[in-house]
Amino acid sequence: MAKWMVSAKKADFTAIGARFGIDQVTARIIRNRDVVGEDAINMYLNGSLADIADPKYLKDGQLLVDILTERIKNGARIRIIGDYDIDGVMSTYILMVALKRVGANVDYMIPDRIKDGYGLNVHLIDKAYADGIDTVITCDNGIAAIDEIAHAKELGMTVLVTDHHAVPFTEENGKKEYIYSVADATVNPHQKECKYPYKELCGAAVAWKTVILLYRKCKIDEAEALELLENVAFATVGDVMPLTGENRILVKEGLKRIHHTTNIGMKALIESCNIEPENVEAYHFGFVLGPCVNATGRLDTAKRALELFLCTDESRAMTIAGELVALNDDRKELTRLGVEQAVDIYENENYENDRVIVIYLEDVHESIAGIIAGRIREKYNKPTFILTQSEDGVKGSGRSIEEYSMYEEMCKCKELFTKFGGHPMAAGLSLPQENVELFRKKINECASLTEEQLIPKIHIDVPMPVDYASMGLVEELSVLAPFGKDNPRPVFADRNLRISRMWVVGKNNNVLRLSMISAHGTPVSAIYFGDIENFLDYIRQQFGEQSLENAMRGRFNDIVLSIVYSPKINRFRENESLQFEIQYYK
Numbered sequence: 001m002a003k004w005m006v007s008a009k010k011a012d013f014t015a016i017g018a019r020f021g022i023d024q025v026t027a028r029i030i031r032n033r034d035v036v037g038e039d040a041i042n043m044y045l046n047g048s049l050a051d052i053a054d055p056k057y058l059k060d061g062q063l064l065v066d067i068l069t070e071r072i073k074n075g076a077r078i079r080i081i082g083d084y085d086i087d088g089v090m091s092t093y094i095l096m097v098a099l100k101r102v103g104a105n106v107d108y109m110i111p112d113r114i115k116d117g118y119g120l121n122v123h124l125i126d127k128a129y130a131d132g133i134d135t136v137i138t139c140d141n142g143i144a145a146i147d148e149i150a151h152a153k154e155l156g157m158t159v160l161v162t163d164h165h166a167v168p169f170t171e172e173n174g175k176k177e178y179i180y181s182v183a184d185a186t187v188n189p190h191q192k193e194c195k196y197p198y199k200e201l202c203g204a205a206v207a208w209k210t211v212i213l214l215y216r217k218c219k220i221d222e223a224e225a226l227e228l229l230e231n232v233a234f235a236t237v238g239d240v241m242p243l244t245g246e247n248r249i250l251v252k253e254g255l256k257r258i259h260h261t262t263n264i265g266m267k268a269l270i271e272s273c274n275i276e277p278e279n280v281e282a283y284h285f286g287f288v289l290g291p292c293v294n295a296t297g298r299l300d301t302a303k304r305a306l307e308l309f310l311c312t313d314e315s316r317a318m319t320i321a322g323e324l325v326a327l328n329d330d331r332k333e334l335t336r337l338g339v340e341q342a343v344d345i346y347e348n349e350n351y352e353n354d355r356v357i358v359i360y361l362e363d364v365h366e367s368i369a370g371i372i373a374g375r376i377r378e379k380y381n382k383p384t385f386i387l388t389q390s391e392d393g394v395k396g397s398g399r400s401i402e403e404y405s406m407y408e409e410m411c412k413c414k415e416l417f418t419k420f421g422g423h424p425m426a427a428g429l430s431l432p433q434e435n436v437e438l439f440r441k442k443i444n445e446c447a448s449l450t451e452e453q454l455i456p457k458i459h460i461d462v463p464m465p466v467d468y469a470s471m472g473l474v475e476e477l478s479v480l481a482p483f484g485k486d487n488p489r490p491v492f493a494d495r496n497l498r499i500s501r502m503w504v505v506g507k508n509n510n511v512l513r514l515s516m517i518s519a520h521g522t523p524v525s526a527i528y529f530g531d532i533e534n535f536l537d538y539i540r541q542q543f544g545e546q547s548l549e550n551a552m553r554g555r556f557n558d559i560v561l562s563i564v565y566s567p568k569i570n571r572f573r574e575n576e577s578l579q580f581e582i583q584y585y586k
Contacts, residue, residue: 084297140203
């Protein structure tokens with residue numbers, strides 16, 4: 001059973017509430033997000049584009065633009081090399097639009113996930129050289145392409161890098177030595193010498209800030225760059241960047257613009273996903289629209305997604321958007337089958353005692369291994385690696401829990417891999433087939449995870465009786481949006497709620513509605529979107545079959561629950577009412 005933990009960070013919530021005209025509950029949540037001090041709170045609540053830093057502080061930003069404009073002036077052929085995920089596609093789109101705007105002779109290349117792998121490689125450099133390309137500009141990749149960029153320079157090419165990934169390094173005796181390429185200019189806020197104050201930008205945001213410098217140099221109104229903010233916002237959420245500081249402002253502003261988007265491809269994708277443009281939220285970027293873009297890079301080619309956003313014909317755009325949605329449906333079905341297979345192996349092949357899960361699924365498409373690993377990690381709250389067969393051996397992806405630094409642990413058995421990389425929460429690897437079981441054995445022998453660490457933690461913002469939630473408070477909580485990484489939707493907890501009636505609804509019988517009564521006698525409308533079968537089994541085990549049957553029939557019963565919930569305003573036709581979405585129960 002998960003451990004419920006209440007955030008108990010301290011501040012003068014009364015004073016914060018009075019200063020900013022917000023409820024103390026809202027003030028508590030802001031403190032829980034580690035937003036401290038009047039200036040930080042003001043930026044969190046009221047930040048605007050005027051509050052983001054000037055791109056002139058980006059190391060090599062001006063140098064890159066000076067080189068680029070010189071090449072454009074000389075008519076040099078320029079190629080953008082992006083990446084196959086949403087951030088790479090949006091970055092490439094942003095640079096493509098901007099370079100066309102300033103008159104560049106430009107084209108683009110997005111690597112194939114399976115054939116080319118991530119980012120720059122020698123094959124792509126040689127292809128560009130053979131095509132007569134003079135200048136390569138990267139986006140959402142390039143910082144780690146040390147050998148590939150050296151090869152391009154040997155061929156006499158100009159290489160410009162825009163990226164947001166960590167700078168590679170070697171470490172000896174606890175001292176890091178950063179490794180830089182011989183690119184003509186490198187724009188990346190993670191460079192040690194870079195004075196740009198906010199470091200958590202996605203690749204599209206770095207590309208967009210470079211575009212602002214380019215427009216300044218070319219005497220183009222910077223306001224034109226604001227038209228690309230919706231793409232920056234889309235990539236920021238889709239690439240799961242922290243929604244803090246500047247990112248929060250970029251996403252807020254991008255959402256305002258996407259509600260009235262003029263991009264034909266974006267409009268087609270929104271329509272194909274059955275969303276009204278004015279209703280698009282960060283959630284849709286991350287869980288509805290974004291996966292359609294990422295699905296092309298996983299199962300087809302991300303060039304198709306980029307073609308959608310560059311499209312100028314409405315009919316053609318609707319066709320491509322429909323294909324993207326269909327691809328994502330295929331990806332969801334492949335994922336479902338892969339998860340089922342992994343669960344079956346875990347539960348029937350003696351995996352329960354493994355603290356780190358390593359499962360080999362020979363026939364799973366390598367591009368969805370990471371998604372399956374994430375689902376298995378969520379189900380069992382254990383670090384998980386999903387391995388699958390590829391053209392050159394076994395490949396895999398890992399997803400971790402907070403208590404386990406995945407990359408560090410992999411370093412303890414690095415002799416088993418032909419290639420690996422990652423960070424504390426996720427990793428990728430390649431290894432020979434004969435090392436699969438050895439890897440499972442050694443990664444578990446090295447694991448020092450305790451039983452306590454493997455218990456899932458549920459973080460509660462405020463223990464708050466449902467009676468305290470009002471329409472006004474729930475409306476006010478919207479000032480905390482956009483929600484996402486490092487700024488989750490607030491959750492509350494209450495106890496001693498009785499169920500007066502519950503019933504299953506939905507086309508697939510996948511929604512549970514509940515009429516509940518609080519400890520203070522307030523009637524409450526609640527809804528649960530989780531595993532209904534598990535919920536009903538839990539009620540049956542705790543309170544008996546008769547109580548469950550009575551609750552389903554709206555009769556008196558002795559069911560009493562504590563819940564972790566998120567309050568929402570349910571709008572149906574012209575009526576509004578409070579509804580409590582149950583996240584967890586006991």
